[in-house]
Ligand SMILES: Cc1ncc(C[n+]2csc(CCOP(=O)(O)OP(=O)(O)O)c2C)c(N)n1
């Protein structure tokens with residue numbers, strides 16, 4: 001077989017893998033990015049320090065407090081859920097409103113759809129995005145199409161499905177997947193992924209109140225790693241609106257969830273090492289996505305790098321790239337780059353190699369500017 | 372209850388116990404009463420009287436101990452961060468895998484979920500194959516590519532991370548066996564939590580419709596993660612949940628009850644189609660290593676089971692008492708018309724006379740325990756330094772016979788690789 005050429009970055013990763021194995025007892029494994037907190041918008045009122053799971057709890061708390069039809073259910077959510085996102089809510093709002101469901105993803109989502117079409121606000125938790133597929137049929141064939149097929153007599157817009165997603169450093173095949181692209185193919189659904197606590201709370205409240213069924217994927221590595229001053233009250237952030245986190249002139253970097261933070265480091269490295277100015281965009285909403293922000297940036301810089309953890313083939317980056325090339329063809333200075341997961345299952349020990357890390361992204365930036 | 376059927380004064384010359392037993396007399400075979408079964412849509416259940424030989428008894432004991440020791444070792448490796456990720460231990464449930472494996476053959480199929488370490492060992496994966504899979508080494512039974520939830524060997528189909536998905540697969544394996552005219556069965560195992568997944572009911576129906584040689588086994592350890600069986604299931608009599616499929620409830624802390632029910636079931640399903648076993652058991656650890664396992668149950672509850680219902684402890688005291696007694700021992704107390712049962716009962720009043728055999732047998736057990744400790748420790752040391760597969764194996768095992776010039780696509784031209 002042809003071997004991958006040993007780039008420096010691959011060598012570095014190989015080394016870190018070895019370190020993990022042989023210094024395993026003492027090495028403290030850190031996340032593969034450094035987290036830069038967002039600053040809260042003063043108009044959203046007073047704040048307190050929260051990590052991402054606490055900001056989710058806060059959003060759910062606000063929702064349950066204001067909307068008497070709202071209920072939360074899923075596997076183990078009554079005890080707080082495996083990632084502690086619903087801690088305390090059963091005690092505060094009672095067993096009738098925050099309850100455990102049996103182990104049945106299809107049942108969880110389907111019951112949620114049923115509740116939503118009959119007028120309840122249904123907030124369902126799927127324990128890991130990897131386990132959403134038993135419910136895929138319900139999401140794709142029921143939730144997404146209900147409004148359309150009934151000529152708008154019924155809809156399940158009051159349904160929100162939350163699920164932790166993306167890599168966590170050691171999750172292997174079934175605790176690491178990024179599944180957003182599967183749902184990107186389902187008109188009628190909204191798909192949202194926050195990059196940190198402030199965003200998570202505002203976007204989740206928007207999803208819950210949005211009149212369309214929403215899937216909210218929470219990057220699980222950020223639950224504890226991301227800490228911000230989060231507004232304690234009720235606020236919403238707009239769906240289908242991307243954030244421009246850094247303004248730049250040479251290259252547009254586009255990501256969502258955890259990858260936004262990797263790309264932020266790439267932007268800094270590109271500035272330092274290559275004197276290249278990067279514009280960083282967090283797409284925030286995968287479906288329907290914010291074309292205006294993305295296309296304006298692509299037209300400005302003429303060079304685009306899209307990066308996600310999901311496999312490259314048919315990842316959501318493919319849709320962005322196709323749209324950018326057709327809308328900004330004459331502005332482009334180089335072929336659009338995608339730095340993504342490989343077309344393999346999410347690997348066990350090889351996770352550090354699979355990840356679209358900052359080194360691979362930086363190489364792509366070099367290719368963009370040297371084209 | 373124990374009945375001595377045959378005792379022997381033969382001084383065993385079995386060298387594998389290294390002569391420790393010299394001077395001791397053992398029963399070579401004993402009959403035990405199992406804990407009672409509960410039946411669903413069955414007139415007659417499995418025999419509750421089980422006869423086992425001394426070798427069998429020691430083998431079951433050893434198998435359960437290896438699993439227990441292996442899991443304790445895995446827990447320690449996890450705590451020292453040599454094993455990472457998700458790791459689900461089988462401690463407490465050993466009698467299920469051990470009792471079942473000894474009732475089937477290696478040509479029968481088994482499929483289970485992610486709590487698979489004990490089953491992997493019983494199906495033939497060596498301890499190193501389990502531990503190295505956990506550390507991600509190439510000596511792992513899936514070459515380190517699967518990790519904790521994914522272990523496999525011949526006729527052992529794993530090792531499944533998606534709760535419930537393995538059950539219809541197991542029914543499919545049984546269908547293949549039937550279609551191929553084999554006289555084999557497939558055991559499809561799942562938990563009390565998994566029992567509520569819709570696809571199980573689809574599998575029950577198809578298995579019954581086509582009379583497949585499938586033994587569905589619900590390992591009811593009381594909890595699915597933090598949710599107790601009563602909170603998740605409208606009907607917690609899992610052995611009745613196959614509706615028209617007959618079922619048996621087993622006290623699965625009793626390895627002999629498990630074995631008896633499985634032997635019965637194998638014969639049953641080959642003639643009559645599927646059966647559903649509920650193996651009532653308990654897990655000592657949390658759901659996985661990241662769950663301390665104390666927020667949804669009391670420490671006392673766990674302690675109570677460890678003390679009074681531990682499958683290894685129970686079995687150990689049974690075999691010790693069965694081996695205690697020899698005809699010689701009993702002779703002075705069994706004059707004339709006294710039957711053996713009675714004379715056996717007398718034994719409980721005796722201490723002095725029996726002490727010697729008891730002590731000898733304990734030595735045998737201790738020797739087994741020491742050997743196991745050493746075996747598992749050696750495997751753990753190897754697993755710790757077992758190298759990973761080379762990097763190109765990130766890209767292998769995705770397709771067989773890929774199209775010409777097929778490459779696994781990354782996003783970076785330097786890592787476009789062709790596959791083996
Ligand atoms: C489809 C799916 N949903 C959820 C999970 C997460 N999960 C893993 S194990 C488990 C509990 C299973 O409990 P049970 O079937 O009783 O098996 P036990 O862990 O007790 O052996 C859950 C919810 C999963 N792996 N797959």
Ligand SMILES: [Mg+2]
Pocket residue numbers: 562563564590591592593594595596
């Ligand atoms: Mg269970």
